[in-house]
Amino acid sequence: MINKIGKITLYVNNQEEAKEFWTKKLNFLVKFEQNMGPNMKWVEVGPSESEFTTFVLYDKNLMKNQNKDANVLHPSVILSTSDINSTYSELKGNHVEVGEIMKMPYGSMFSFKDQDGNEYLVREDKY
Template structure:
């Protein structure tokens, strides 16, 4: 029935600032960008060209206008890496707000924040 996770929406205050964060600080790419009327763009970013899942950077105020009942305050997203120490160092060097490195029985991980102060978790896949 369902064979893929396609898109995850992240509600942002400023789409261009959010795009800059994901592309320039976390080295994502823009997979799709299109004007959707006079006041909004549809922007999708992903870790690489072959990634099947993208983040849609959606304007918070636009969503409040379109559907006031939608929770726009908290994404719950876990990303993965094969080299957690390298990712941690690179994010810190790119002025990303990162939490403490945590070592759990199932692997290492740390939290980080985007430019809208949303929390994410990066976990090492082994």
Template sequence: MINKIGKITVYVEDQEQAKDFWVNKLGFVLKLEQPMGPDFFWIEVGPSGEDEFTTLVLYSKAAMEQHDPSKVSHPSVLFSTTDIDAAYEKMKQNDVKVGEMLRLPFGTMFSFYDQDGNEYLLREDK
């Protein structure tokens, strides 16, 4: 029936700032950018240059609020890494706001925040 997660929408205040955050601070790649009217774009970013992976859609919050205000909420997104310490240091070097490193019996993880203050979690997979 369902064989993969295709896209996760993140509602952002400024699409250019969001694109800069994900591409230049977190090292994601721009997968798609196309106009959707005079004031905003359809922008997709993802964690690698491969053809098959889940993307984040950086969608205009203002545009969605005009269309359907009840849809504007932030999803809980958990990202994975194989080297949590390196990722933590790289984000700090790139001026990404990060939370405390949590080393728990079931995994090591930390929160980080995008340009709009949305919270995400990065967890180490070994």
């Protein structure tokens, strides 16, 4: 099942400016940073090395190009599990509306909707 609140995606106008804000003004650490292809970078910041939950600083325009219906006006919540297949089966068995499991370079994940149609992601993480 879901073990942790893993990541909260903040949609930003400029990743470098956002990274500077969180690291220089709030003293967060860059916990993960990786180029994900041309013009795309995955950046995660957190308050300490031991804190599991991070903010993902994601470019608004890239998200809109990837999904024109994405709501980039508010943060996106990514929940964490250590077993994506078991969690997927459990939620589906509980009659939760789930999307397909996506295999991404940075991990496997799937979306689900709550009773009001709000969408969340579940990602497999190793802790």
